Amino acid sequence: MVWRFIFASIxxxxxxxxxxxxxxxxxxxxxLTQKIDxxxxxxxxxxxxxxxxxxxxxxxxxRLDVGQEMFINPDQIxxxxxxxxxSVLIAGDVDVxxxxxxxxxxxxxxxxxxxxxxxSLKVPFHLRxxxxxxxxxxxxxxxxxxxxxxxxxxxxxxxxxxxxxxxxNRVTCGWNxxxxxxxxxxxxxxxxxxxxxxxxxxxxxxxxxxxxxxxxTLSVLSTTPL
Ligand SMILES: *[C@@H]1O[C@H](CO)[C@@H](O)[C@H](O)[C@H]1NC(C)=O
Ligand SMILES: *[C@@H]1O[C@H](CO)[C@@H](O)[C@H](O)[C@H]1NC(C)=O
Numbered sequence: 650m651v652w653r654f655i656f657a658s659i660x661x662x663x664x665x666x667x668x669x670x671x672x673x674x675x676x677x678x679x680x681l682t683q684k685i686d687x688x689x690x691x692x693x694x695x696x697x698x699x700x701x702x703x704x705x706x707x708x709x710x711x712r713l714d715v716g717q718e719m720f721i722n723p724d725q726i727x728x729x730x731x732x733x734x735x736s737v738l739i740a741g742d743v744d745v746x747x748x749x750x751x752x753x754x755x756x757x758x759x760x761x762x763x764x765x766x767x768x769s770l771k772v773p774f775h776l777r778x779x780x781x782x783x784x785x786x787x788x789x790x791x792x793x794x795x796x797x798x799x800x801x802x803x804x805x806x807x808x809x810x811x812x813x814x815x816x817x818n819r820v821t822c823g824w825n826x827x828x829x830x831x832x833x834x835x836x837x838x839x840x841x842x843x844x845x846x847x848x849x850x851x852x853x854x855x856x857x858x859x860x861x862x863x864x865x866t867l868s869v870l871s872t873t874p875l
Contacts, residue, residue, distance in 0.1 A: 677704035677805075679797055680830035681711070685838065686771075692838070694772040694792075698761055707801035709761040710824070711770070712812065718749045718790040718840070721757050721774050735770065736760040736816050749777040749788070758798075758812060776840045785844030792836045798824035 678701035686693040696711065715721055720743050729735040741755030761768055779788035798810055800822055808823035 677701065677707060677799065677801075677827060677829075679704065679709070679827065680832055681795070681797065683795070683831075683833040683836070685792065685836055690776045690778075690840070692774055692776065694770075694774060696759075696770040696772070696795075698768045698770065698797075700766060700768075702766065704799075704801075705764050707799045708763065710798045710812070711759040711761065712796045712798055712810070713757050713759070713772075714793045715755050715757060715774070716791060716793060717752045717754055717777070718779065718788070719774050719776050719792070720745060720752065721755070721772065725773055726757075729773075730816065735772065736762070737772065738813055738816055738818055740813065740818075745775075747777065749779045752777055760815060776838065779840060779842045781843035781845045783845050786842055787839040788842045790838040790840055792838065794831065794835060797827050797829045799827045800824055 678699075680699045682697040682699075684695040686695050694713075698709070698711070700709070721737075721739055722745055723739055723743050726735070726737050726739060730737060736759070738758045738760070739755055740758065742753065743755050744752060747753075757772070759770055759772060761770070776790055782788075796810070798812060799805070800814075805825050805827065807825075809826040810824045811821050812824050814820045814822035
């Protein structure tokens with residue numbers, strides 16, 4: 650009984666010591682809603698970030714690790730940045746042509762416009778073609794859960810993430826990986842996958858059509874008087 654009490658007290662003291670820094674970050678009251686719009690290979694991440702006024706002193710960014718099965722198109726992002734619709738930095742090389750199994754991952758930082766309690770951010774992304782399987786069907790694409798990063802005048806906990814300070818990508822800052830209320834479930838998208846069984850047939854038909862085309866062209870040429 651006594652031991653239990655002492656143990657409980659230690660826990661309470663520990664929590665009290667730990668909380669000042671953590672609670673500041675909780676005060677930011679950040680919540681994020683995520684929807685995936687559009688169908689097929691060209692999709693759009695639709696985020697609604699809500700924050701309380703007392704977080705206005707903090708700079709926020711959403712970080713998304715983009716897996717091999719999808720990509721963010723740098724040209725498209727450059728346009729959106731230029732038009733002032735978004736402020737997005739892509740870290741890592743993006744090969745927009747590569748199929749999923751040879752593609753590399755990249756990370757995007759979406760800098761959140763300041764002094765707004767509600768911000769809607771729409772980030773287009775694309776699914777990569779996946780390697781054909783014996784039976785065709787669908788391949789799975791997992792959209793990673795984004796992290797919300799913050800730089801506040803008062804630090805809230807230890808610096809956890811080194812990431813670019815802003816769009817210019819010249820300086821690296823120490824960001825806090827803050828907790829937020831995720832008002833969405835993890836998403837898994839399906840992408841149609843080619844059927845390996847079809848391949849021989851497709852190649853033969855293509856080849857035959859090519860030959861027929863050649864023969865026809867040659868016959869037309871040879872019968873036309875020059
Ligand atoms: C933060 O969220 C909590 C619970 O959702 C709420 O009770 C509190 O009033 C909010 N604080 C601010 C400053 O909005
Ligand atoms: C931030 O914290 C969450 C939850 O602990 C973790 O899943 C995520 O990987 C972290 N993000 C970064 C960029 O470290």
